Amino acid sequence: MENLSTLTGKYGDEGDKLIFKVLNSGEYLGGKIFNKTKENLLSFLDNQIEKSKKIAPLSLQDIWDNETEKSVLEVLKMHMQEVGISEKALRYDLTVPFARYVVMNRNDITFPFKRYQVQPVWRADRPQKGRYREFYQFDADVVGSPSLVYEAEFFQIFAEVFKRLGTSVTIKYNNRKVLNGITEAIGAQDKFVEVVTIIDKLDKIGVEKVNEELAVLGVTPSGIDKLQVLFTLQGGDKEKLEAIKTTVSSSEIGVKGVEELQAVLSYLEAANFDFSTIEFDPSLARGLSYYTGAIFEVKAHGVQIGSICGGGRYDDLTGLFGLPNVSGVGISFGVDRIYDVLNELNLFPETMADAAKVLVTNFGVDEEKFSFNLVTKLRAAGINADMYPTQAKLGKQFEYADKKKIPFVAVIGADEMANNVVNLKDMVSGVQEKYTVEELIGKLK
Template identity: 50%
Template sequence: MSNKAGIPQGTRDFNAATVQKRNYIFQTIRTVFELYGFQPLETPAMENLDTLMGKYGEEGDKLIFKILNNGLDNPAKQSQIIEDFNKILDGKNNKGITERALRYDLTIPFARYVAMNYGQLTMPFKRYQIQPVWRADRPQKGRYREFYQCDADVVGSNSLLNEVELTAIYATVFERLQLPVEIRINSRKILAGLAELCGGQELMVPITVAIDKLDKIGIEKVKEELLQRGINQDQILIIEKYLSIDGVNEAKIEQLKQLMGNNPTAIKGIEELEYILAYHSTKYSSKIVVDFTLARGLNYYTGVIFEIKAIGAQMGSIGGGGRYDDLTGLFGVPNVPGVGISFGVDRIYDVLEELKLFPEAVEKGTKVLFFNLGIQESKTAFYLMQELRESGIAAELYHEQSKFDKQFKYAEKKQVPYVVIIGSTELTEGTCIIKNIVNGEQKTISQQELVTQLF
């Protein structure tokens, strides 16, 4: 009895049309990355478990896909394996069972790469990376267990010009995709200042983890979670005032200044946002939104943070990132500042589909089908087909001699716009019939004219 075919939940197959649309997104992003001087990098699908664990906060660590070690079916090790596995069930990682994991994102592997190759890299080092990542999340619309990320990062520079340029990259990519977005920005320094205002830096993690869920669970649930995390009512009142700040960018910043007073940490964060806004005060000002509810609940962010929202689409964020100074210090190379952004390609794809923004020309397929009408006819068709291919025109020769009707149906199903017919008469006269499947127009031309007629 055969098993029913299927794929793991949260993963997908991609047909030709989907792959072509995804490649359109990839190529648009890649072109802009390279326009800004970023170079490509690829890292392994799996990393050592200790490379990943503890880098994404308590919520992120739960979503890391761990890989079982080889040889776990060894009968001689069964008792030890059971003992080790029980330790994992108790929440402890055990190298006897698992010591590798699928990468959760591209930032930590990048930091590991920089740490391993620091002496050979030209600083500041600018790289982009387009590869799949895996998260053991609950699958839902726009949230998959396997998905692609497109990252651009700069390490070795403290300059806020990097944040300015990354903002411009976001704006440029989405302009080219003709997708209207909001580029939301905040600073983790402002959130650190909020924690200090509430009582101390030790409150930073519980506050940011709760705030990061605001869009999903609402303010009342956030307040409940803050209470559960040990934040008292007076502190929650300050956080609620912070989250209620509203208006245009300038008005929000003024309200924040009043709330934070002379807190030096918050003032530094505000200055960072004002710096970026000043650079983009003309062309991209309408796209940039200061959003103090933005938290990016990953522990490694230290400065400006980004999140991208598509306008007019039912979708969460389609991109994000931020400053993560000294991330390489986690791997023994301290004091290397960095900042990066990421594009959520799968979500961008879903939004472009929802808003019908993919160009028609994206779905490229066979342009010409040659009918197969006999041995000599097909040989002539083959030579002409090769000429078309050398000229960059996608062409096929029907795989066997068949009735006209069958070959026409094949062309229609594959949405091939032109068919070329070479029968015995055309073979003798050195001509061919070219027919436009879309409008039904048909004409006879010399075989030598075929390439020029189709350009």
């Protein structure tokens, strides 16, 4: 939970709408209130007016007489929310609260400061596949240095993580300064957000629609013409960056953005980084408004889902909380979406690494004590063992082992107890052999 004021204004207009606001203790604004009859509603609101002078200026009866029922309800809802919403809100991401934390603890932190963090965050959005109201983010950030080496490190982290997960991804990147340069170069710097939003839709609606929307926005034909380089970039990232550099050559900030990315690539090159998974995308914008430099986005291959990671550099975020001139850069893994991807691509192992290796049978009152003693010995020897919990038919116990993918079953009945041996069945081959306890431990270890 954060103060509402900590979160508002950090994520853009859309972000502000998606912040989960929290009601004051004891308030209830559920739909039931707004479905009441006129009489009930008016008497309810009279009580509210008594409680709060904030909505006293409203003459409810007047509005009711002159407006449609729906608009009255809208007006009432707005005023109700003014009364009911507290100064608290649920975390929207981990970056802004982290910036607040850094400012609060500035005296105890040695910069550059690195940290990782896993926690749930919330969006007041309509949920659908891959879009959740509550989901986990895994964030890694470093604040207190403008060094572009950190950008390179985050590329390495992305690449290493998805390599280990066995997932094929594309790490897309861009730089806000490049976008600034582009809007400057086409003489539309006063419409930065609008232009960038349209360009960002490129892969979704296509070049023609993008040009159309830019024209409607008021971008000059020569400006639009200049932009076409963006849509027809050829070659590797190095070539693309050179081409963009020419496009934004008239913009000081634009050139700086390109040079920053070139520097990052040079670090990666020095570290023998595999460039095949990364892709410079000058149309990549990202919604969060606090980014000022590099921006990242990771897309999974073979699964239709939004981006599974995001990130970028923010020069001024701590400044908003009273600590200026501290640059930071960080990335965020969308843990739930990554889970969805792994699940859909069947990348989770069939069995858990720490699942039981052997199931010891349970035949009855005397046998289960012998079995429990064996389980204890096996565990003491470092073998992951389990005993069937109740006396049951042997077939049932084998079936259980089969379904749990437990590779061995140790059968202990009257015969085995009398001879002080264990009858071990290999569930894959079906072969069954008798061992002493010591031999069994040696066999399973």
